[in-house]
Structures are given as structure tokens and as C-alpha cells.
Amino acid sequence: MHSQQLIDRLNKGTATIGVVGLGYVGLPLVLRYCEKGYKTIGFDVDSRKVEKLAKAQSYIEHISGKDIAAANETGFEATTDMGRIDEVDAIILCVPTPLNKYREPDLTYVLNTTEAIVPHMRAGQVVSLESTTWPGTTDEELKPRIEKSGLTVGEEVFLVYSPEREDPGNEKFETATIPKIVGGVTETCHAVGQALYGGVIDTVVPVSSTKVAELTKLLENIHRAVNIGLVNEMKIVADRMDIDIHEVIRAAATKPFGFVPYYPGPGLGGHCIPIDPFYLTWKAREFGLHTRFIELAGEVNSSMPDFVVNKLALALNGKHKSIAGSKILVLGIAYKPNVDDMRESPSVEIMEKLRDLGADIHYSDPHIPVFPETREHDFDLSSVDLTADSLAGFDAVVLTTDHKAFDYDLILEHAAVILDTRGKFDRNHEKVFPA
Numbered sequence: 001m002h003s004q005q006l007i008d009r010l011n012k013g014t015a016t017i018g019v020v021g022l023g024y025v026g027l028p029l030v031l032r033y034c035e036k037g038y039k040t041i042g043f044d045v046d047s048r049k050v051e052k053l054a055k056a057q058s059y060i061e062h063i064s065g066k067d068i069a070a071a072n073e074t075g076f077e078a079t080t081d082m083g084r085i086d087e088v089d090a091i092i093l094c095v096p097t098p099l100n101k102y103r104e105p106d107l108t109y110v111l112n113t114t115e116a117i118v119p120h121m122r123a124g125q126v127v128s129l130e131s132t133t134w135p136g137t138t139d140e141e142l143k144p145r146i147e148k149s150g151l152t153v154g155e156e157v158f159l160v161y162s163p164e165r166e167d168p169g170n171e172k173f174e175t176a177t178i179p180k181i182v183g184g185v186t187e188t189c190h191a192v193g194q195a196l197y198g199g200v201i202d203t204v205v206p207v208s209s210t211k212v213a214e215l216t217k218l219l220e221n222i223h224r225a226v227n228i229g230l231v232n233e234m235k236i237v238a239d240r241m242d243i244d245i246h247e248v249i250r251a252a253a254t255k256p257f258g259f260v261p262y263y264p265g266p267g268l269g270g271h272c273i274p275i276d277p278f279y280l281t282w283k284a285r286e287f288g289l290h291t292r293f294i295e296l297a298g299e300v301n302s303s304m305p306d307f308v309v310n311k312l313a314l315a316l317n318g319k320h321k322s323i324a325g326s327k328i329l330v331l332g333i334a335y336k337p338n339v340d341d342m343r344e345s346p347s348v349e350i351m352e353k354l355r356d357l358g359a360d361i362h363y364s365d366p367h368i369p370v371f372p373e374t375r376e377h378d379f380d381l382s383s384v385d386l387t388a389d390s391l392a393g394f395d396a397v398v399l400t401t402d403h404k405a406f407d408y409d410l411i412l413e414h415a416a417v418i419l420d421t422r423g424k425f426d427r428n429h430e431k432v433f434p435a
Contacts, residue, residue: 018088160193183213229297267346269335324358332401
């Protein structure tokens with residue numbers, strides 16, 4: 001009874017959707033449901049986000065205030081009040097799943113959010129977890145917490161796992177066009193989950209369980225992490241042999257089968273690839289398994305910031321200078337090009353390492369005008385405008401994120417030393433040092 005009524009409401013677009021966590025995953029999802037005419041309520045613990053959304057102001061660069069205004073016109077509301085959970089038919093959890101200081105999964109946000117919503121849940125609701133996590137989380141952690149309320153999962157309330165697949169700044173895809181994996185705790189849960197996403201996502205991909213859906217998400221990101229680790233190791237080999245790894249990759253990419261190009265860099269960044277593999281390595285230990293490929297790739301990728309710092313030391317040494325006392329400009333602190341997303345950015349780790357070695361550190365990033373307050377990093381800096389004079393004032397510039405907005409000709413003409421971690425400059429130029 002409860003399931004069919006909920007499915008009917010979801011299919012007809014009369015259900016009210018609740019999205020918990022209004023960041024890079026949750027906010028685009030809100031906008032998509034609003035676009036399709038669903039009444040939507042957004043929940044977040046950050047009152048500043050709630051206030052901005054009420055004023056149709058965006059805090060994510062690739063989402064415009066106009067998009068938020070359009071959502072507000074459909075009746076969208078944002079709130080910090082978890083007591084309003086009982087107003088929604090669907091509760092979609094889009095909260096962070098970081099690692100703790102021991103590089104182990106930290107489910108604090110997921111579990112605390114679940115504990116916060118459970119007292120306000122009622123029969124006829126569906127909960128969907130989108131946060132990346134280890135296989136078994138939905139069944140083993142969320143289900144018993146929800147059922148403590150007296151509601152039975154699969155009969156009165158419904159529980160699914162549907163991993164997020166957002167790629168901020170990727171203009172080829174949007175929320176609606178990225179296929180959506182859905183796995184339910186029971187067959188009934190699964191049917192409800194398909195109805196939840198079927199009205200807003202072009203392609204819903206059903207899988208047999210929440211565990212399959214959870215491991216699918218991990219495999220997607222482990223695939224990238226391992227291949228990036230491989231190409232970063234190849235970069236080190238090529239560097240020692242004085243071979244341009246970027247030229248090698250471009251040549252290999254001409255093969256029309258059996259090769260997919262991955263590109264080296266200063267380390268791994270973003271909310272997924274540096275973190276998600278360790279969710280599986282941790283869970284695998286429960287089964288007496290050691291994920292050697294994953295852990296080796298993690299070692300290689302996490303060593304890249306040190307590789308960059310060492311290369312900069314050699315470059316400056318050739319100019320009879322040391323890192324200590326040098327004025328250094330880091331170009332790009334977002335974790336990937338053309339976005340304002342700094343999560344797990346290797347650029348920031350490089351800045352910290354250089355600061356610890358005595359460098360006078362500055363940065364330039366057209367997408368991040370002021371270094372934001374974060375839990376892990378502390379820099380009281382604003383982005384430097386790139387001009388002939390400003391560039392000439394630095395002993396070295398380090399290209400860590402290759403934004404399109406950078407004037408690379410200007411940089412090449414006026415910088416004294418360029419450490420290039422992205423292959424944007426001619427490595428044979430006397431100013432350029434590949435890293």
C-alpha cells in the first residue's frame with residue numbers, strides 16, 4: 001500500500017523531494033527536480049548556504065543565480081530545520097564521506113544525518129543515500145538506524161543506494177544525462193528507487209542490491225585512481241629518461257582500440273578519486289584481503305606533491321636560489337581545470353609544503369578570488385592578478401591547475417622560472433621545468 005502510493009506520487013510528479021546536503025552533488029539535484037516540477041525542500045547545516053539560496057545567490061561557480069531563482073519560483077525552499085523531514089516523500093542524502101586522520105572511512109556525516117532525520121520520518125517515505133561509501137553501508141548502518149523508529153524498511157519506508165556521478169565543470173554532461181545506478185534493500189525498495197529517479201534522469205540503471213551499487217561507485221573511481229597512479233609512475237620514469245610523457249600519451253592515444261589516455265599531474269584532487277579507493281581497502285581487510293593495486297596507486301599518487309617540490313628545488317638551485325626565502329606563485333588551487341572546487345586539491349598541499357620550507361607563498365586562481373576558510377588549511381591570501389609586473393616579481397611560478405583563463409603566453413614571457421606539472425609549456429624552453 002505505502003509503496004504503490006509513493007510510486008504513484010513520484011511518477012505523477014506530485015511527491016515532495018527532500019535533498020540533504022546542498023553542495024556540489026545536492027544542489028544540482030535540487031535544480032533538476034525543480035526543473036521537472038517537483039516540490040523540493042533542501043536541508044543543510046550551513047545557514048549561510050540557506051540564506052544565499054533564499055536570495056537566489058549561488059555559492060558554486062558553474063551554477064548561476066538565475067538557476068536558483070528559477071527553482072525558488074517553483075516553490076523551492078532551503079532550511080536548516082530537520083524537523084521538516086516529515087513534509088517530504090523522498091529523502092536524498094548527499095553528505096560528505098571523507099577519511100579520518102588514519103586514512104580510514106569517516107561516516108560521521110552520513111550517520112549523524114541519519115540519526116537527525118529518523119525521529120522525523122513517517123510511513124510512506126523513501127531514503128536514498130548518494131554519498132560514496134563501502135559496500136554494506138546502506139544495509140548494515142542505515143537500515144537498522146531507520147528501523148529503530150519502528151518503521152519497517154521495505155514495507156512502511158523504503159531504502160536505496162544510488163551513487164552520485166557529478167563532474168563539476170564538465171560541459172558534456174549534466175545531471176539529467178548521466179545514467180543513474182539504483183539498488184534497493186528489497187525488491188519493493190528497488191521499485192520505489194527507480195520511480196524516484198526515473199522522472200528526472202534520462203537513464204536509470206538497476207542493479208540487484210545496494211552492495212552492488214556501492215561497489216560500482218568505488219570501482220568507477222578506483223579505475224581512475226589506479227590508471228592515474230600508473231601514468232604518474234610513468235611520468236617519473238620518463239622524466240629520468242628526459243622524455244616528454246605528454247608527447248608519449250598523445251602518441252599512444254592515437255591507437256583506436258585498447259588504450260584510454262590518462263594524464264599525470266601534481267597529485268590527486270576532488271571529492272572522489274583520492275578518497276574512495278580507501279573505503280574499499282578498509283572494508284576488504286574484514287575479509288582478510290589486501291588490495292595491493294589500489295594501495296600502490298595511492299602511494300604513487302600521494303607522493304606527487306613531494307615530487308613537485310623536489311623538482312622546484314632543483315629548478316631554483318639552477319638559478320642559485322633555494323626554496324627558503326623565494327617568492328613563489330602557485331597557478332591554480334582548484335583540484336581540476338575551470339572550476340572553483342578545492343576539495344582535496346594537491347595544489348594546496350604543495351603550497352603547505354613550500355611554506356614549511358620557508359617560501360613566501362602566493363597563488364593565482366581566477367575561479368577562487370579569496371582562499372576560503374577550510375578545516376584543514378590556513379592561508380590568509382587572495383588571488384594574484386597575472387600581469388607582466390606581477391609575474392616578474394616571483395622567483396618561480398608553479399602551474400598546478402591548467403585553467404583556460406590563464407594567459408600562458410604572458411606567463412611564459414614574464415615568469416623567471418616555470419615549473420609545469422600539466423604539460424602546457426614547451427619543455428625545451430629555458431624557463432620551463434617539467435614536473
